[in-house]
Each structure stands twice: as structure tokens, then as C-alpha cells.
Amino acid sequence: MPVFRVALDLPLHRLFDYVAPPTASRDDIGRRVRVPFGRGEKIGVVVDVADSGDWPLEQLKSAGDVLRDLPPLPADFFALCSFASTYYQAPFGEVVLQALPAGLKRCEPPTRRAVRPPVPGQPPVLPELTGEQAVAVAAVEPAAGFAAHLLHGVTGSGKTEVYLRLVERALAAGRQALLLVPEINLTPQLEERVRARFPQRTVVALHSELAEAARERNWRAAFAGDADIVLGTRLAIFTPLPRLGLIVIDEEHDASFKQQDGMRYSARDVAVVRARQAGVPVLLGSATPSLETWANAHGGRYGLLTLQERANRQATLPQIRILDTRRLPLQEGVSKVLVEGIRQRLERGEQSLVFLNRRGYAPVLACPSCGWVSRCQRCAANLVLHLADRRLRCHHCGFEHRVPKACPTCGNQDIHPYGRGTQRVEEWLQGEFPEARILRVDRDSVKSRKQWETMLERIHGGEAEILVGTQMLAKGHDFPKLTLVGVLGADSALYSADWRAPERLFAQLMQVAGRAGRAELKGEVVIQTQYPEHPLFASLVAHDYAGFAAGQLKEREQAGFPPYAFQAVLRAEAPQMADAIAFLKAAAALPLVAAHEQVMLYDPVPMRMARLASLERGQLLAESMSRPALQAFLPLWREAIEGIKAPAKLRWHLEVDPLEF
Ligand SMILES: [Zn+2]
Numbered sequence: 291m292p293v294f295r296v297a298l299d300l301p302l303h304r305l306f307d308y309v310a311p312p313t314a315s316r317d318d319i320g321r322r323v324r325v326p327f328g329r330g331e332k333i334g335v336v337v338d339v340a341d342s343g344d345w346p347l348e349q350l351k352s353a354g355d356v357l358r359d360l361p362p363l364p365a366d367f368f369a370l371c372s373f374a375s376t377y378y379q380a381p382f383g384e385v386v387l388q389a390l391p392a393g394l395k396r397c398e399p400p401t402r403r404a405v406r407p408p409v410p411g412q413p414p415v416l417p418e419l420t421g422e423q424a425v426a427v428a429a430v431e432p433a434a435g436f437a438a439h440l441l442h443g444v445t446g447s448g449k450t451e452v453y454l455r456l457v458e459r460a461l462a463a464g465r466q467a468l469l470l471v472p473e474i475n476l477t478p479q480l481e482e483r484v485r486a487r488f489p490q491r492t493v494v495a496l497h498s499e500l501a502e503a504a505r506e507r508n509w510r511a512a513f514a515g516d517a518d519i520v521l522g523t524r525l526a527i528f529t530p531l532p533r534l535g536l537i538v539i540d541e542e543h544d545a546s547f548k549q550q551d552g553m554r555y556s557a558r559d560v561a562v563v564r565a566r567q568a569g570v571p572v573l574l575g576s577a578t579p580s581l582e583t584w585a586n587a588h589g590g591r592y593g594l595l596t597l598q599e600r601a602n603r604q605a606t607l608p609q610i611r612i613l614d615t616r617r618l619p620l621q622e623g624v625s626k627v628l629v630e631g632i633r634q635r636l637e638r639g640e641q642s643l644v645f646l647n648r649r650g651y652a653p654v655l656a657c658p659s660c661g662w663v664s665r666c667q668r669c670a671a672n673l674v675l676h677l678a679d680r681r682l683r684c685h686h687c688g689f690e691h692r693v694p695k696a697c698p699t700c701g702n703q704d705i706h707p708y709g710r711g712t713q714r715v716e717e718w719l720q721g722e723f724p725e726a727r728i729l730r731v732d733r734d735s736v737k738s739r740k741q742w743e744t745m746l747e748r749i750h751g752g753e754a755e756i757l758v759g760t761q762m763l764a765k766g767h768d769f770p771k772l773t774l775v776g777v778l779g780a781d782s783a784l785y786s787a788d789w790r791a792p793e794r795l796f797a798q799l800m801q802v803a804g805r806a807g808r809a810e811l812k813g814e815v816v817i818q819t820q821y822p823e824h825p826l827f828a829s830l831v832a833h834d835y836a837g838f839a840a841g842q843l844k845e846r847e848q849a850g851f852p853p854y855a856f857q858a859v860l861r862a863e864a865p866q867m868a869d870a871i872a873f874l875k876a877a878a879a880l881p882l883v884a885a886h887e888q889v890m891l892y893d894p895v896p897m898r899m900a901r902l903a904s905l906e907r908g909q910l911l912a913e914s915m916s917r918p919a920l921q922a923f924l925p926l927w928r929e930a931i932e933g934i935k936a937p938a939k940l941r942w943h944l945e946v947d948p949l950e951f
């Protein structure tokens with residue numbers, strides 16, 4: 291009698307064996323099945339049909355109904371899951387199940403509605419392509435099979451138009467297109483733009499904030515081949531698409547393509563593998579590509595397509611000025627030059643943006659008399675002062691407390707906020723420009739996708755003359771009247787211990803600078819810094835991403851950092867740091883480690899954020915100059931680590947290609 295190997299949504303994600311029904315065959319692989327589990331039942335996915343299981347048949351329970359409301363998940367879906375499972379060291383069952391919307395894993399399916407049908411409208415008038423755009427469109431040939439291309443285009447150079455032309459071509463060939471964007475960019479405006487462009491086609495969105503029923507409906511339409519265009523965030527990368535013809539990753543450097551819990555995967559990297567498996571082109575677009583992608587494009591693995599001119603020919607690149615704040619008087623961190631710039635914009639009816647990547651009023655509240663500072667009791671971090679609702683709040687674990695009236699240690703009533711965040715800058719600017727309408731845009735004023743959309747509408751509707759915001763505002767949105775961007779507080783990233791910090795800062799500054807002067811109005815960017823001589827600024831002023839990237843890559847090559855080395859990190863967290871470190875030391879001392887000479891293990895150390903939500907966290911970095919050597923080592927290491935006796939409250943995981951430490 292055959293046995294179903296079933297993936298079930300349970301914490302350890304091992305596969306479970308059940309006696310298959312008499313009618314079972316290998317055609318059932320990829321179907322969902324109802325199975326008894328504990329005292330109830332669960333819906334799982336049949337990942338294999340075998341002649342026998344790991345246990346004697348009489349000890350196995352019998353599977354229930356095989357669900358036939360959907361075709362079985364196809365072989366290419368399992369091939370992709372298999373790659374991700376091996377590469378990211380995640381249980382196969384976990385990879386399979388995380389790819390399915392929750393509704394498909396429920397015993398009681400929700401009521402379903404149909405996807406929004408296309409509303410036939412006027413086919414839009416297509417903008418004329420620039421020469422560079424035309425070259426890029428011509429270079430990505432869907433019929434030619436797999437090829438990966440980097441589309442490197444400055445802000446406003448019309449990358450989206452290139453995507454849309456390629457989508458159009460894929461659709462004309464009877465294929466589906468998968469378009470991935472960062473979390474914050476997937477707004478109904480973008481969805482509407484795509485719908486308006488393809489009025490005859492079915493477009494579905496897939497992202498984490500969709501209601502469960504909507505996500506299942508859209509997923510089904512994609513899987514059935516009814517949806518022509520799938521517009522999604524990272525989770526959409528595993529959606530099975532029977533007619534896949536093109537994958538586009540917009541803002542490919544964006545950190546939101548990396549999943550930070552469960553299976554820690556990079557949707558961008560999975561996309562390239564998927565395109566190769568499916569034999570279709572993949573296009574990675576960015577104004578500031580990740581250095582990994584840049585190195586791939588220069589090493590010849592990816593094609594390199596460049597858009598250097600702005601699509602709107604009147605629009606020129608903004609002028610970037612670096613202000614040396616060591617010699618300038620500042621008020622609340624803002625220089626006279628910037629204040630004067632804002633005043634001029636107000637007089638001309640234009641918008642200004644003050645960019646400060648720190649929300650709240652001040653990063654810490656402290657007592658000058660006894661030295662007390664507002665620390666989070668659960669994390670190695672300070673509690674941030676939020677004056678808007680009079681709370682002290684931890685940005686890492688969410689712990690919060692009302693603002694004390696006096697120092698909790700010595701009773702001194704004269705406690706001070708130190709440093710500044712968006713709320714403080716907003717307050718000061720309002721005092722300076724009492725007539726101006728100021729909008730603050732950060733995670734406190736914009737908590738949901740809906741609020742984000744409302745905020746964008748208000749900005750577009752001219753409701754704000756001055757914007758004060760964090761990196762939320764930096765990403766992919768056009769504000770036609772915005773002509774001045776001022777950057778405060780960028781210095782901390784310049785000399786950070788995190789060697790990826792300059793890459794992130796450069797991308798962020800390029801992105802926020804790109805907000806200035808996108809229409810006919812010329813843009814100006816003012817960056818205040820105490821380190822004006824830092825080479826990052828010279829590249830920024832020259833709009834020279836390539837020069838910046840070359841410098842960074844050279845440094846990384848000399849230091850032996852990615853992309854010239856390959857890394858995985860073992861992390862352990864426990865109530866006591868000593869337990870976490872002891873566990874990591876045991877993992878480093880496993881006998882097989884010595885046998886893998888090409889893999890080097892560093893010493894176990896506390897993570898940069900050593901304590902989070904009452905857990906102490908340590909890490910052990912494994913590195914190799916050879917990816918195959920690292921990949922050969924990891925599954926063996928993982929298996930051996932599973933045999934280490936650890937305290938009950940210790941949790942550990944492996945992350946491949948980690949971005950943060
Ligand atoms: Zn005190």
C-alpha cells in the first residue's frame with residue numbers, strides 16, 4: 291500500500307507519513323490532503339508518494355480526502371522549493387508551505403469571490419522611448435530563454451517604462467509576467483498604473499497586507515494561469531505560474547526582498563534561480579544596485595543595461611551640495627543655508643523635504659544630574675522619546691512606558707531629551723515657519739498601507755509645503771513640486787562597524803536626492819555633515835554610482851568580504867548570553883568542522899544588538915572563498931548542530947548570505 295509523505299504547517303516542519311487511499315498515485319504529488327493529526331485534522335501537501343515510509347504501515351494513520359479543487363502543484367514549483375530548501379538550509383516542508391496562502395491550508399475554506407475582471411478601456415498612448423530605453427527593451431528577449439540583466443537607471447530615467455514594454459511583449463507571446471517590488475512601493479497607484487496600461491488583461495497583487503481571502507483568490511488566479519500579470523512583494527516569488535515568461539525585480543537592492551524570519555531567503559536571488567529553471571529572462575532594476583548584483587553585471591554573469599538620461603528631457607539631475615557643519619551654526623541640527631532654502635521654496639510655492647532617518651522626538655531621554663538614560667529593560671537599546679503621545683518606546687521590541695516627570699533614579703525633575711528625531715525637527719520647523727503646512731512622514735504617522743496611500747494623496751494634493759520624513763519618503767514616489775531636499779544626521783553610517791553601511795547610505799541618499807526636481811523644476815539637495823571629505827560624498831555629488839561601487843568593491847575584495855567571499859551565520863538566542871555562546875562554541879568545535887578546510891569559522895560573539903526582547907543573542911560566522919565548499923559544509927554542519935544538547939530555552943537558526951549581524 292502506498293504512503294503519502296505530507297508537509298504539514300507545524301513548527302519543526304518535518305514530513306509526516308500517512309497510508310494513502312487505495313486510489314492514490316504519483317499524480318497526487320502536489321495536491322492538498324486532509325489528514326488526522328492529534329485530536330483534530332489538518333490540511334497538508336503531498337510531496338511524495340512512496341511504497342513504504344519510515345515506519346511500519348500498521349503504525350501509520352490513514353490520510354483522508356485528497357482535495358481536487360486545484361491542479362496539483364507542478365514539478366517546477368517543487369524544483370524551486372527544493373533549491374531554496376537546500377540553499378537556505380530550510381526544511382523542505384517549510385518552503386512548500388510558506389509558498390501557499392493561509393486559506394489553502396485551512397480545513398474550512400473561506401467563501402471565494404472571483405478576481406477583478408479586466409475593465410476594457412482605451413489602450414493608453416505609449417510614451418516615446420528614449421534611445422537608451424529602446425536599447426534596454428530590445429536586449430531582453432523573452433524567446434531567447436534564460437538571461438539575467440541589470441537595468442541600472444538613475445531616478446527618473448524611466449525604468450518602469452522599460453518594465454512595462456517587456457511585460458507587454460511577454461503577454462503578447464501568451465506568457466505571464468511576475469513583477470516584484472519592495473514592500474512600501476506596492477500601492478494601489480502602482481497597481482492602477484499597470485491595470486491602465488493593460489486594460490484587457492487580468493492583474494493581481496500578492497502581498498502580506500492583503501486580506502486572507504483576497505490573497506488566496508489572487509494566488510489561485512495566478513496559479514490557474516488566469517492572471518496575466520502578478521504584481522507582488524517578496525512572498526510572490528514562489529507563486530506557481532504555468533505560463534511564466536518574464537520576471538522583473540524593481541529596486542533590486544531593497545532590503546525588503548530579504549526575509550528576516552522563518553526561512554531567511556532573498557527573493558531577488560531566488561528570482562534569478564527561478565528564471566534559470568524556467569528558461570525565461572529576469573530583469574533587476576535599480577538606480578543603486580546592490581554590490582553583489584553590480585559585481586555580477588561586471589563579471590559578465592548578468593547583462594548590463596544603462597539609462598543615464600532622465601526620460602523627461604527637461605528634467606536634469608539635482609545639484610547636490612555638501613555642507614560642512616563643523617563650521618556652521620546649527621539650530622536644532624538645521625543650518626541657516628537649509629532654512630533659507632526652505633524659505634525660498636515657500637515663497638515660490640514649491641515643496642521641501644527634510645530627511646532624517648530617525649523617528650520619534652529624541653533618541654534618548656537622560657538625567658544630567660545622575661547619568662540615568664532611558665534604556666529598554668529587554669534590549670540593548672535606548673527607549674526613544676515620542677513626545678507626540680508622551681511615550682518612551684523601544685524601536686526593537688515594542689516595549690513602551692509613559693514619559694516620567696522626574697528622573698526615576700534620583701528624582702531630578704530636569705531631565706532632557708538628547709539628539710533629535712523627526713518629531714523634534716518638525717516641531718522646530720513649525721516654530722520657524724508658523725504659516726507653513728508641514729507633514730511628518732514616518733512609521734509613527736504612517737502605520738498601514740492604507741495610511742501610506744492617504745499620505746501620498748495628501749502630498750500630491752499639495753497639502754504640504756514642508757515634508758519631514760524618514761526613508762519611507764525616499765522610495766520610488768514622484769512629488770512634482772518638490773525641489774529641495776535637506777539631509778540631516780547621515781553621519782553615523784559613515785564610520786559604522788557594519789561594512790555594508792556605506793552601501794546602504796549611498797543608496798538611501800541617491801534615492802532621497804532623486805526626489806528633488808523630477809518635473810520641469812530644477813532640484814537641489816543639501817547634505818549636512820561633519821565629514822565632508824568622505825569619498826562617499828564625492829561620488830554622490832558627481833552622481834557617480836559606478837565610481838562609488840568600484841571603490842567599495844575594491845575594499846571588499848581586499849578585506850575578503852562578500853561578494854568575494856560567501857557567508858552563513860549561526861545565531862543562538864537564550865536568556866543568558868553564556869548559554870548562547872557555549873552553544874556556538876560547541877557548534878564550532880564539532881569534529882566535521884576541521885575536515886572542511888575551505889570553510890573558516892570565526893569566534894562566537896554577541897550580536898551587534900546583543901539583547902533583544904529579553905533574549906541574549908550570539909552569532910558564529912562561517913565563511914568560505916568557495917560557494918560550493920560552503921554549500922557542501924552547511925547541511926552536514928546543520929545536522930551535527932541538531933545533535934548538540936542545548937538549554938531548553940535556547941533557539942538557533944542558520945542564515946545563508948546574511949545582510950545584518
Ligand atoms: Zn537622575
Ligand SMILES: [Zn+2]
Binds near residue numbers: 667668686687903
Ligand atoms: Zn526593547
